[in-house]
Amino acid sequence: MENSRIVIDGTALTCALVARAARADVTIAIAEAGLARARAAHATARAVAAERPVYGRTTGVGANRVVDVEWEDADAHGLRLLRSHAAGAGPLVAAETGRAMLTVRLNQLAAGGSGVDPGVLPALADALNLGLVPPVPVYGAIGTGDLTALASTALCLLGERSWLGGPEAGPAPGPGFRLGSADALAFISSNAATLGEAALAVADLGTLLSASTVVTALSLLAAHGSEEPYAPAVHDACPHPGQRATATAMRTLLAFDHPVPGRIQDPYGYRAFPQVHGPALEALEYAERVVEREINAAAENPLVDVAGRTVWHNGNFHTAYVGLALDAVRAALFQTMALSAARLGTLSEPSFTGLNPFQAETEASSGIMILEYVAHSALADVRRLATPAALGSAVLSRGVEEHAGFSTQSARAATDAAGAYRIGLGCELYAAVRALRMQGRAPAGGPLRAAYDLADAVLDDRIADRPLDADIAVAADLLPRLARLLP
Numbered sequence: 001m002e003n004s005r006i007v008i009d010g011t012a013l014t015c016a017l018v019a020r021a022a023r024a025d026v027t028i029a030i031a032e033a034g035l036a037r038a039r040a041a042h043a044t045a046r047a048v049a050a051e052r053p054v055y056g057r058t059t060g061v062g063a064n065r066v067v068d069v070e071w072e073d074a075d076a077h078g079l080r081l082l083r084s085h086a087a088g089a090g091p092l093v094a095a096e097t098g099r100a101m102l103t104v105r106l107n108q109l110a111a112g113g114s115g116v117d118p119g120v121l122p123a124l125a126d127a128l129n130l131g132l133v134p135p136v137p138v139y140g141a142i143g144t145g146d147l148t149a150l151a152s153t154a155l156c157l158l159g160e161r162s163w164l165g166g167p168e169a170g171p172a173p174g175p176g177f178r179l180g181s182a183d184a185l186a187f188i189s190s191n192a193a194t195l196g197e198a199a200l201a202v203a204d205l206g207t208l209l210s211a212s213t214v215v216t217a218l219s220l221l222a223a224h225g226s227e228e229p230y231a232p233a234v235h236d237a238c239p240h241p242g243q244r245a246t247a248t249a250m251r252t253l254l255a256f257d258h259p260v261p262g263r264i265q266d267p268y269g270y271r272a273f274p275q276v277h278g279p280a281l282e283a284l285e286y287a288e289r290v291v292e293r294e295i296n297a298a299a300e301n302p303l304v305d306v307a308g309r310t311v312w313h314n315g316n317f318h319t320a321y322v323g324l325a326l327d328a329v330r331a332a333l334f335q336t337m338a339l340s341a342a343r344l345g346t347l348s349e350p351s352f353t354g355l356n357p358f359q360a361e362t363e364a365s366s367g368i369m370i371l372e373y374v375a376h377s378a379l380a381d382v383r384r385l386a387t388p389a390a391l392g393s394a395v396l397s398r399g400v401e402e403h404a405g406f407s408t409q410s411a412r413a414a415t416d417a418a419g420a421y422r423i424g425l426g427c428e429l430y431a432a433v434r435a436l437r438m439q440g441r442a443p444a445g446g447p448l449r450a451a452y453d454l455a456d457a458v459l460d461d462r463i464a465d466r467p468l469d470a471d472i473a474v475a476a477d478l479l480p481r482l483a484r485l486l487p
Contacts, residue, residue: 008125010034010110013103013295015206015288018199021128022099028128030110030121037112038121041304042183045115048304048311049182055302055313057115057182078181079158085188086155088137088148093193095165097415098133100196101149104295108190112306113298116183123157126175132163136193142394143407145317146193154179154187189301191294191319194408198291198322201414205284205329208421209277210483212340213246214451215429216273217253219343221443222435223352224262225270227254235274242278242285250274252487256445262352269343276339280332287325294322320390323407326414327388334379334386337421340428341375347431348372355438359431361463368431370468375427378420385413385420426476430468433459433475447485454481 006021009031020026049057092098106124109116127133134156140148155161156174163174179187220227228234230247250273265271298304299316346352348368353359360367389410395402433455436442442456443449458474 005029007031008034008103008107008110010037010107010112010298011296013107014292015199015202018100018103018196018295019203021103022096022196022200028103028106028125030106030125034107034110034112035118035121037306038109038114038116038118040306041112041115042117044306044309045186045304045311046182048309054311055185057185076181078179078184081184082151082154082158082179082188083160085147085151086161088140088152090138092164093136093138093149093197095133096200097193097197098136098164099128100200101136101146101193102128102133102153102196104196104199105150105153105190105192107295108192108298108300111296111298113300113303114186114189115300115304115311116186117177117180120157120177120179120183120187123175123177127156127163130165130174132165132172132174135161135164138412141191141194141408142404143191143194143319143323143409144401144404145189146191146408147188149193150188150190154184186300189317191299191317191322191407194319194411195291195295195322197415198287198326198407198411199295201326201411201418202284202288202291202329204418205333205414205421206288207480207483208418208425209280209284209336210486211479212277212336212425213249214253214448214482214486215340215425215432215479216270216277216343217250217448218432218436218443218452218455219347219428220250220254220266220270221257221259221441221448222432222439223266223270223343223346224354225259225266226261226263227251227259228261229266229271230254230274238275240275240278240282242281243274244278245281246274246277249486253446253448256449257443267342267346269339269346273339277336280329280336283325283328283332287322287329290321290325294319318403318405319407320405323390323405323410326407326410327390330382330386330410330414330417331388333417333421334382337379337382337424340424341372341379344372344375344428344431347428347435353435353439355435359434359438359463361465365465367463367465368434368468371427371431371472374472375424378423378427381420382417382424385417387413389413422476422479423472425479426472429455429478429482430459430471430475434463437461438463447487451482451485454478
């Protein structure tokens with residue numbers, strides 16, 4: 001893969017690639033192998049539907065699955081389905097989420113299990129390359145298929161709705177494709193919007209969790225903390241993988257400094273950091289595996305089995321794995337973010353920094369006092385968002401569809417939690433760098449010195465009382481660059 005080109009083949013899409021496709025200036029291409037799979041599935045689906053009932057092709061959907069589509073009505077049936085299901089509500093999702101959805105659905109179709117006309121694949125790629133997205137409202141899915149989002153996409157392909165992305169992101173003409181009536185259900189029966197947002201959240205949280213370790217090391221230096229809690233013997237004695245990885249990273253970051261501890265043992269924000277941050281790393285690693293397995297799967301209902309020349313009616317549309325994995329990530333994220341807020345508290349304390357309270361210019365000044373309020377406000381949102389979406393369920397379509405995992409809501413909560421976590425880390429980073437500056441100290445070398453230098457170059461060095469909102473924003477924007485420094 002060239003840096004400016006992403007090839008979609010139905011087998012090798014990653015969360016990182018979804019994020020690049022959604023956010024970067026890249027060209028989307030389709031591998032011939034993916035097109036071949038789509039062509040074979042399309043031919044098989046048509047052949048099987050001519051011989052026996054196939055859900056959504058020769059029948060109605062949901063509770064109407066028992067109703068056969070009469071041949072004279074076949075051409076209109078799919079269009080009615082798309083029009084009736086394009087009924088989302090609320091504000092539109094962000095453009096990057098729409099692009100992530102298109103990328104995932106394109107890859108799923110290239111996996112070759114849907115039976116949709118292969119001509120739709122180049123049309124989706126064209127939309128991505130033109131910077132267009134369909135209008136997709138926030139509300140409409142519960143983790144058993146993003147029907148409203150993909151029905152809206154289909155109507156854009158049919159020319160009944162305008163794509164978005166023209167001047168000032170307004171309506172724009174875009175690629176069209178005459179999706180066949182029999183392919184309507186097969187096109188929209190997917191969780192591509194949920195999975196696209198999940199992939200973006202996983203990528204973002206991976207960046208933030210890496211940055212958090214770098215920020216923690218800066219805070220430890222500023223608070224005269226001890227590196228003893230990261231000793232190999234400690235983590236060999238309790239060898240959780242994420243815990244060991246966190247401790248190893250901290251040892252590497254502190255290798256040029258070997259700070260002299262200011263006390264016999266530190267608060268939990270430093271002493272228990274590997275034990276709390278490690279679970280978040282492991283939860284995210286598992287979630288990434290789950291999401292990447294899904295975005296490369298032919299999780300279609302019905303599934304077109306080219307080799308067996310048949311179709312299988314099944315439940316692969318249900319994304320319980322994704323929702324549960326993201327629920328676990330948010331719970332673990334809250335735990336490690338709580339330690340970030342705790343470390344921020346130590347950076348306001350003279351007994352840890354040797355500075356005035358709140359790193360203030362004078363004893364009567366406020367300094368960074370307000371940062372704790374901001375960080376705890378963000379932390380409160382992460383705590384709220386950590387409520388498991390999987391605790392809900394639903395019975396729909398006259399009782400035929402009697403369960404939902406709400407992975408859509410779990411993915412949306414992960415997106416929002418990442419945004420709040422970013423703010424909290426920005427507060428901690430600013431406070432750590434400010435403390436080191438006021439102490440006249442800096443990391444001795446290595447990646448931690450590089451991180452300090454990056455922050456020192458862009459963060460305002462004035463210590464007089466003033467608005468700190470711009471400083472928080474600059475620090476938060478710096479986190480991806482710090483993450484890349486983590487060994």
